[in-house]
Amino acid sequence: MSEPLVIVGNGMAAARLVDELAKTALGRYAVAVIGEEPRLAYNRVLLSSVLAGETGSHEIELRPADWWRHRGVTVRYGYRVTEIDTGRRELKIEGEESMEYSKLVLATGSTPLRLNLPGADLAGVHTFRDTRDVDLLLTLAAAKKRVVVVGGGLLGLEAAYGLAKAGAPVTLLHLMDRLMERQLDAPAADLLKTLVERKGIRILLNASTARIHGDGHVEAVGLADGSRIEADAVIFAAGIKPNVALAKEAGIAVNRGVVVNDVMQTSSSDIFALGECAEHRGTCYGLVEPAYEQARALARHLAGRPAAYQGSVVSTNLKVSGVSVFSAGDFMGEGSESLVLTDRRRGTYKKLVIADGRLTGAVLIGDTIDALWYLELIRNRDKVAAIRTDMMFGRALALPSKAA
Numbered sequence: 001m002s003e004p005l006v007i008v009g010n011g012m013a014a015a016r017l018v019d020e021l022a023k024t025a026l027g028r029y030a031v032a033v034i035g036e037e038p039r040l041a042y043n044r045v046l047l048s049s050v051l052a053g054e055t056g057s058h059e060i061e062l063r064p065a066d067w068w069r070h071r072g073v074t075v076r077y078g079y080r081v082t083e084i085d086t087g088r089r090e091l092k093i094e095g096e097e098s099m100e101y102s103k104l105v106l107a108t109g110s111t112p113l114r115l116n117l118p119g120a121d122l123a124g125v126h127t128f129r130d131t132r133d134v135d136l137l138l139t140l141a142a143a144k145k146r147v148v149v150v151g152g153g154l155l156g157l158e159a160a161y162g163l164a165k166a167g168a169p170v171t172l173l174h175l176m177d178r179l180m181e182r183q184l185d186a187p188a189a190d191l192l193k194t195l196v197e198r199k200g201i202r203i204l205l206n207a208s209t210a211r212i213h214g215d216g217h218v219e220a221v222g223l224a225d226g227s228r229i230e231a232d233a234v235i236f237a238a239g240i241k242p243n244v245a246l247a248k249e250a251g252i253a254v255n256r257g258v259v260v261n262d263v264m265q266t267s268s269s270d271i272f273a274l275g276e277c278a279e280h281r282g283t284c285y286g287l288v289e290p291a292y293e294q295a296r297a298l299a300r301h302l303a304g305r306p307a308a309y310q311g312s313v314v315s316t317n318l319k320v321s322g323v324s325v326f327s328a329g330d331f332m333g334e335g336s337e338s339l340v341l342t343d344r345r346r347g348t349y350k351k352l353v354i355a356d357g358r359l360t361g362a363v364l365i366g367d368t369i370d371a372l373w374y375l376e377l378i379r380n381r382d383k384v385a386a387i388r389t390d391m392m393f394g395r396a397l398a399l400p401s402k403a404a
Contacts, residue, residue, distance in 0.1 A: 002030040004029070004032070006091060006103075007032070009277075012292075013292075017298060020300075023299070024303035031072065034099075037131070039078075081094075085098075106247055106271065113236065124234065128236075140168055141162075141166030147233045161201065165199070173207040174205050183331075183363075184365075185363055192323060201321070253267035260272065272302075275294065287312075290312035313378055324366060326364040328374065329362065336360060347365070347366040358383060359382070370395050
């Protein structure tokens with residue numbers, strides 16, 4: 001008889017784990033997936049495309065219902081798990097009876113940060129995290145409401161782009177001196193700012209949000225320098241935090257995220273965690289690729305095969321506000337050699353960082369066609385002396401025989 005394995009969370013990490021389990025341990029577990037959102041797992045990366053009207057909401061679904069069914073997976077979406085009883089190996093589900101598990105996987109993701117500011121509880125203050133948020137923001141855009149987005153990281157830029165393209169006048173506020181400071185160096189961020197502003201988005205850097213003004217509803221945003229920006233709505237997109245509430249209440253070890261070892265096991269031996277809610281070797285990854293690598297390792301472990309997740313080389317390879325952006329590894333390259341190619345007229349920037357004869361970091365804006373090749377070089381720690389002269393111009397020129 002198959003062991004009951006329950007996955008709490010129905011996002012991208014959960015979907016990938018089910019896929020990996022189907023390859024390595026088909027039939028070994030009776031898998032149930034419980035998700036709070038009222039729909040099947042979808043590609044969260046594409047939410048801004050839905051907001052911008054470039055993609056339909058139904059098109060971002062990762063797998064159709066029959067895909068889950070054919071793998072013997074029970075999916076219950078629109079349900080919230082309220083408690084984990086580790087002693088009885090039971091989950092309590094809101095409005096439902098309890099569910100037993102033999103193995104439990106927490107894939108609860110993260111929650112958007114809401115800044116603790118005066119006026120943050122006014123009507124018209126929202127976040128941008130799931131499809132329900134998208135529906136609400138589309139209503140704002142359709143009414144041509146003036147929107148202030150707080151946060152110039154990936155999430156904030158995506159929200160601003162989607163809203164602007166949907167018809168809303170948008171101002172983006174960022175506390176730091178450059179956009180996406182965790183993924184880009186100063187020249188790349190400056191170019192990205194120029195390209196995003198061309199799309200009609202007003203961007204203010206070094207902008208510290210002090211309060212939100214309004215009588216029952218948002219009317220304006222006040223900055224620390226005393227300036228005031230008129231607004232009908234405010235979107236907090238200033239970051240995320242791992243969703244660890246369930247684990248913490250169950251007595252499972254939690255730091256910033258749910259603490260896991262190299263097989264994604266928590267302090268409770270039959271409970272595992274992966275994706276944005278997990279903390280591995282002191283790091284929480286807010287990106288998709290590490291979650292997929294964790295799912296692969298966990299599936300192998302659950303199948304009884306040797307497995308160990310060693311951590312991930314962090315990379316970003318996305319369209320940000322309609323602009324192709326890639327960064328990976330040690331892209332700042334302090335103390336290392338940097339090769340740089342810039343063409344502002346064409347909207348492109350390339351920076352390759354070399355240390356000890358190897359590519360250790362890269363940043364690309366505009367032209368990202370060779371992004372995966374650069375990432376491969378970084379991850380494999382390949383020596384690049386033989387291709388150093390041509391590497392900047394892409395794989396086709398540096399390795400013509402292999403690119404053909």
